[in-house]
Amino acid sequence: MVIFPTKKHLKVLFVSSEAAPYAQAGGLGQVMYSLPKALREIGVDARIFIPKYGNIDAQKKYNLKTIYQHLEVPTGDEKTPSLICNVKFFQPQNEKEAPVYFLENMEYYEKRANIYGYSDDSIRFGLLSRGVLEFLEKNSDWLPDVLNCLDWQTGYCVNFFKTKYQNSQKLKNLIVVFSIHNLHHQGTFDHRLVSELDFDDGKSEIPSFFSERFPKINAMKRGIIYSDAINTVSETYSREILTPEYGEGLDKLLLEVKEKLFGILNGIDYDFWNPKTDKLIYKNYTSLSIYKKKDNKIALQKEFNLPLKKNIPVVSMVSRLDEQKGIDLVLETIDHLLKEMSFQFILVGGGSERYTKPLLELKERYPKKIGVFLLPNFTLPHLVFAGSDIILCPSRFEPCGVTHLQAMKYGTVPLVRKTGGLADTVENFNPTSGSGYGFVFENYDRWCFFKEMVRALENFKYKKTWEGLQKRVMELDFSWKESAKKYLQLYKKAFEIKRVKREK
Numbered sequence: 001m002v003i004f005p006t007k008k009h010l011k012v013l014f015v016s017s018e019a020a021p022y023a024q025a026g027g028l029g030q031v032m033y034s035l036p037k038a039l040r041e042i043g044v045d046a047r048i049f050i051p052k053y054g055n056i057d058a059q060k061k062y063n064l065k066t067i068y069q070h071l072e073v074p075t076g077d078e079k080t081p082s083l084i085c086n087v088k089f090f091q092p093q094n095e096k097e098a099p100v101y102f103l104e105n106m107e108y109y110e111k112r113a114n115i116y117g118y119s120d121d122s123i124r125f126g127l128l129s130r131g132v133l134e135f136l137e138k139n140s141d142w143l144p145d146v147l148n149c150l151d152w153q154t155g156y157c158v159n160f161f162k163t164k165y166q167n168s169q170k171l172k173n174l175i176v177v178f179s180i181h182n183l184h185h186q187g188t189f190d191h192r193l194v195s196e197l198d199f200d201d202g203k204s205e206i207p208s209f210f211s212e213r214f215p216k217i218n219a220m221k222r223g224i225i226y227s228d229a230i231n232t233v234s235e236t237y238s239r240e241i242l243t244p245e246y247g248e249g250l251d252k253l254l255l256e257v258k259e260k261l262f263g264i265l266n267g268i269d270y271d272f273w274n275p276k277t278d279k280l281i282y283k284n285y286t287s288l289s290i291y292k293k294k295d296n297k298i299a300l301q302k303e304f305n306l307p308l309k310k311n312i313p314v315v316s317m318v319s320r321l322d323e324q325k326g327i328d329l330v331l332e333t334i335d336h337l338l339k340e341m342s343f344q345f346i347l348v349g350g351g352s353e354r355y356t357k358p359l360l361e362l363k364e365r366y367p368k369k370i371g372v373f374l375l376p377n378f379t380l381p382h383l384v385f386a387g388s389d390i391i392l393c394p395s396r397f398e399p400c401g402v403t404h405l406q407a408m409k410y411g412t413v414p415l416v417r418k419t420g421g422l423a424d425t426v427e428n429f430n431p432t433s434g435s436g437y438g439f440v441f442e443n444y445d446r447w448c449f450f451k452e453m454v455r456a457l458e459n460f461k462y463k464k465t466w467e468g469l470q471k472r473v474m475e476l477d478f479s480w481k482e483s484a485k486k487y488l489q490l491y492k493k494a495f496e497i498k499r500v501k502r503e504k
Helices: 027-041 106-110 121-138 152-163 219-226 235-240 251-256 287-303 327-340 353-365 380-387 403-409 420-425 446-460 463-475 480-503
Strands: 011-015 045-051 065-074 082-090 100-104 146-150 175-180 229-232 261-263 314-318 344-348 370-373 390-393 413-417 439-441
Touching: 011 027, 011 121, 027 045, 027 146, 027 480, 045 121, 065 121, 082 121, 100 106, 100 121, 106 121, 121 146, 121 152, 146 152, 152 175, 152 219, 175 219, 175 480, 219 251, 229 235, 229 480, 235 261, 235 420, 287 314, 287 380, 287 463, 314 380, 314 403, 314 446, 327 353, 327 446, 344 380, 353 370, 380 403, 390 403, 390 446, 403 413, 403 420, 403 463, 413 420, 413 446, 413 463, 439 446, 446 463
Parallel strands: 011 045, 011 146, 045 100, 146 175, 175 229, 229 261, 314 344, 314 390, 344 370, 390 413, 413 439
Antiparallel strands: 065 082, 082 100
């Protein structure tokens, strides 16, 4: 019989490819710091399991403790039937922060400084997925009630659990939840270009780690099929992915399992993103001292060697540079806008040369209007948010989106496309009624984006109106507190779904 534990006794283990501050490449890492922390604050024993990458300082910085040596992780291969790993453990001094288990392996993690981007990434994350299950099977100190796997990198784990470990007496009551942060990424291949021969039905046995077939496994699909419950990181995105436009080829499958699909909006950690206490900005402020934001604008202009003008609007974009994020719309219109309107544009983010090259060319043409930092950066955005007036998120699709939420806490007004989490978090400003607090366009079209840019820049000229928008976005609450409660509800639903299935 499956019984859901009380909140104070609930134990949750998040399995992820990254978690801040230990290893972070993007928003997933931030979520894996903040969500477990928020759950612990309401009494859940939440912990994290990630690989121990080469750039994680085991002794000097974190003082990791080895808790399991010589863990044999099966590979399904006759010549190399197992890979040997160790498991290390870190208990943060702050009890609110989640304890972390690190899977250690010299070949696949220790020798790799980066999280992603290797030709054998499928093996690396297959090892993580099977490794956590072997550890839970053999470790006697702690056993979770819920295994929450995140994105395709841990989709293998969901599949392995429901097949290779289905008869385990120790793990039989474990609930598996699969969280989708971005359906676009389904494995180490481009799912849009898969041939019929390479197509993965999602239900056949997972082949050996070292087989030619293994890199072609659609781990995202398998996580969806075998999980007890699925969630995306916003309610709107959970509905959008049921359509061919957003479903990335998995919309029919998702419609089949719709009863176990839920949407929970990502939150923001206001201990970290808070202009009142942030040590990475020039001058701290609150909604009651919004005038100090202009001092941060001057600091930001100095950082990017732009003319120091407090009263000119600064438009910013903090994003990885790829097709999803709507950078195409910006590049197609920014030249026209800069010629006709007075503003400065600052962009921070790394990505494809397809975008970095034209941005550098724009910088050369408008050296006094454009500032760019074309590499990923996790500290500079604080000053960008504090010093900007408008934050751009014109995404083609957006499962949740967090940069606009972070920027809003700093009194930076969002300009977004109405999609995914952006639609759930930004209400269009209506100057007649005074309702709303952002600028929203619906169709993914350069002229729709252009129109909202003009509207935002024109509204900036009205000081009282703009200050009202700034205060309004600062006072909105997108903390993890409410989202953590919804994750508790999700886990309860997953237990109920599993109970009903067993009784059939």
